[in-house]
Amino acid sequence: MPPHNPTTTIPHPEPAAAVLPSFTGYRDLLGLIRQLSSLGGCARPIRLEGHRTENDAFTGEILRELKSKELPAGHLLVRCGNRRTTRCPSCAELYRQDTYHLIAAGLRGGKNIPDQVAAHPRVFATLTAPSYGPVHGRRVNGSARCRCGRTHTKGDPILGAPLDPEHYDYTGAVLWNAHAPALWARFMLHLRRTIAAAAGIPQRLLHRVARVSYAKVAEYQRRGLIHFHAVIRLDGPAGSYTPPPAWATPETLADGVHVAAARAHVDGPEIDGRTYSFGFGRELDVKVIQSAAFQAGTTITEGKVAGYVAKYATKGAESAAGTLDRRLKLIAELGQETIPEHAARMIRTAWALGARRDLGHLKLRAWAHMLGFRGHFSTKTRAYSTTLGALRAARAAWQSRHTPDPEPTTLVLAHWAYDGTGLTPDLERLAALISGGPTREPAVTTRA
Numbered sequence: 471m472p473p474h475n476p477t478t479t480i481p482h483p484e485p486a487a488a489v490l491p492s493f494t495g496y497r498d499l500l501g502l503i504r505q506l507s508s509l510g511g512c513a514r515p516i517r518l519e520g521h522r523t524e525n526d527a528f529t530g531e532i533l534r535e536l537k538s539k540e541l542p543a544g545h546l547l548v549r550c551g552n553r554r555t556t557r558c559p560s561c562a563e564l565y566r567q568d569t570y571h572l573i574a575a576g577l578r579g580g581k582n583i584p585d586q587v588a589a590h591p592r593v594f595a596t597l598t599a600p601s602y603g604p605v606h607g608r609r610v611n612g613s614a615r616c617r618c619g620r621t622h623t624k625g626d627p628i629l630g631a632p633l634d635p636e637h638y639d640y641t642g643a644v645l646w647n648a649h650a651p652a653l654w655a656r657f658m659l660h661l662r663r664t665i666a667a668a669a670g671i672p673q674r675l676l677h678r679v680a681r682v683s684y685a686k687v688a689e690y691q692r693r694g695l696i697h698f699h700a701v702i703r704l705d706g707p708a709g710s711y712t713p714p715p716a717w718a719t720p721e722t723l724a725d726g727v728h729v730a731a732a733r734a735h736v737d738g739p740e741i742d743g744r745t746y747s748f749g750f751g752r753e754l755d756v757k758v759i760q761s762a763a764f765q766a767g768t769t770i771t772e773g774k775v776a777g778y779v780a781k782y783a784t785k786g787a788e789s790a791a792g793t794l795d796r797r798l799k800l801i802a803e804l805g806q807e808t809i810p811e812h813a814a815r816m817i818r819t820a821w822a823l824g825a826r827r828d829l830g831h832l833k834l835r836a837w838a839h840m841l842g843f844r845g846h847f848s849t850k851t852r853a854y855s856t857t858l859g860a861l862r863a864a865r866a867a868w869q870s871r872h873t874p875d876p877e878p879t880t881l882v883l884a885h886w887a888y889d890g891t892g893l894t895p896d897l898e899r900l901a902a903l904i905s906g907g908p909t910r911e912p913a914v915t916t917r918a
Contacts, residue, residue, distance in 0.1 A: 502542035503904060506897065509549055511560035511905040515893065517545040520886035527881045538886075543897060545889060553847075555784045556795045560905075562784040568861045569848060570780035573685055573701060576710070576855030577759065577772040583710050583855050590713070591704040591720040592759040594775050595727050597657070599646055599695035600751040603638035606631050630692025630791065631812045640819040642746060643695055644842040645738055648820075648832045649748045650688070650696045651845035653736045657750070658682070660730035665704070668722050669715070679715050681705045685850035689782040694791040694816050694841045697751075699779055701759070701854075702727060709853030720758040727756045739828055783848045793817065794839040801838075816841045 509515050522536040538546045552558045553565040571581060577592060579585035606616050606628045615621050622629055632638035662682055666673040669680065686700035704723050706712025731750050738746030757770040793813040798804065801821045804814060820842045824835030837844040893901060 498542045502897075502900070505542050505547060506901045506904055509547055509560075509901070510564075511901075512549040513558040513560065514550045514552065514891055515547040516550055516891055517547060517889045518886040519545055519889045520884070522882065522884040522886075525881045525883065527879045533880060546886065550891065553784050554795055565858075566780045566784045568858050569687075569783040570776050571861060572850070572855055572858060573779045574772065574776040576683070576685055576701065576703065576850075577776060578761070579710075581856040581861070586713065587703070587705075587710040588761050588772070590710070591718055591723045593702050593720060593724050593727060594757045594759050594770055595700045595702055595731075596697060596753075596755040597654075597700070597731055598697040598751040598753045599643075599650075599691070600749065602640075602643040602646070602695075604633045605629075605638075605693045606633065627792075627810065630694065631810065632693075635812070635815065640815055641741060641823065643693075644816055644820045644823060644834070645746055645832075646748050647694075647696050647840075647842035648834060648837075648844065649736050649738060650698075650843055653734055653748055653750065654686070654698060654845075656736055657730050657734040658684070660733045661702075661726050664726040664729045665718075665722070668726065669717055678707055680718055681707060681709055681853055683709060683851045683854040685779070685848075685854045687779050687782045687848050688843065688845060689785065690791050690841075690843075692791060694793070694813060696843050696845075699782060701775060701779065703854065705853065710855070724756045724758060728754065739826075741823075791816075791841065793841060797836060797839055813841070 519538040521538065523532060524534040525532055536546075538544070550558050550561055551565075552561050555562040575581040575583045576587065578588045604617055606618060606622060606626075608614065608616070608622050608624070608629065617633055662676055663673050665680065665682060666676040669676070671679065681704075682702065683705055684700050684702045686698050688696050688698055691697055702723065703710075704714045704718040706714050731754050735747055735749045738748055740746070759775055760771050791813050792810045793816070794807060794809065798817070798821070801818065804817060809817075817838045820834045820838035823829055823842075824833070824838065832842070833844055834842055892898075
């Protein structure tokens with residue numbers, strides 16, 4: 471049997487080159503360019519068919535009419551809104567910017583959040599997963615040399631792969647990802663208990679004097695395990711609109727995070743005679759966030775935290791662990807993908823565990839492509855700051871103010887139906903020319 475090579479990837483057949491028709495086949499090329507330009511570089515726009523008619527409410531006269539078939543592209547095209555960089559860089563960048571403003575508003579005010587929130591105690595915490603077996607890394611125990619004896623470069627594909635795959639606990643790793651959302655909820659429960667104990671009051675009365683607010687993102691490490699980056703803030707009873715009590719200091723909050731992370735545990739299933747229990751790893755990083763007025767000599771400021779969190783809001787397992795960005799219908803589909811062997815083994819483990827009845831609530835087959843993790847990548851408490859929906863509504867309102875409205879006596883009738891996602895190969899090529907570069911491999915789907 472040949473020796474195991476952790477950098478081996480599953481072969482993927484090369485797609486046949488598509489024959490791209492000429493753009494001269496379109497009668498309204500300039501109109502087509504304008505329609506594609508309005509997408510802002512979206513790689514997988516949604517195609518809609520239907521019509522929009524503006525009628526005079528009194529006479530019934532048709533004032534304006536828009537039909538999808540008469541548009542230059544033959545459809546009404548709208549942005550996909552996908553948050554993943556691997557799916558659509560343009561829409562993911564818009565999502566990243568919205569997330570940045572959401573995080574920043576909870577740190578320094580703005581977006582209907584008072585500026586006084588910058589004076590509230592804030593920390594930036596990173597909670598990691600425990601070890602399920604030694605893996606290749608760039609730094610081990612303070613040394614730049616890996617356990618394998620080599621010094622790996624930043625882009626080395628072997629990073630994150632197990633040193634001994636046959637003894638790596640793939641079952642534990644997949645189940646940890648699956649239980650990570652519940653573990654975070656348990657962590658927040660213990661944090662509120664710890665803060666209440668520091669204040670000398672029962673936890674049930676904490677909401678009367680203080681509130682713990684947070685915004686977090688989940689990031690995949692190279693070894694395929696989730697860890698959380700979180701901005702955690704102590705507020706008064708009305709959230710960001712009231713100052714915290716005098717005993718609520720950044721040090722109190724930081725100490726509470728350390729205690730809560732150590733106490734948080736979630737019971738897991740029993741598999742092959744082993745009972746699993748899940749907690750956070752020993753690598754816990756908690757830093758006090760300094761206000762923009764005190765940036766000199768600090769390494770963790772409001773702007774840096776907001777940018778750091780927003781960066782990871784658009785990434786999934788495919789960005790770090792090299793796994794898939796779509797669901798699998800059959801495990802046989804895995805043989806048609808080019809992914810690292812370590813990620814493939816985690817997917818197969820999740821698929822196998824998904825067949826167990828006692829693990830049905832984890833939906834491991836549906837989330838096998840995410841290595842078992844089924845939680846939201848970006849979450850926050852209601853009191854932390856504004857919402858993505860509010861930011862999008864403000865953007866839509868701004869666009870509406872700069873778009874001529876129909877007359878008050880105009881009756882608008884519209885009907886649009888989904889017809890597919892993505893562009894045809896020729897439109898894909900034209901969109902790439904307009905945006906200044908390729909968007910992604912064309913993927914056109916139509917409804918049945």
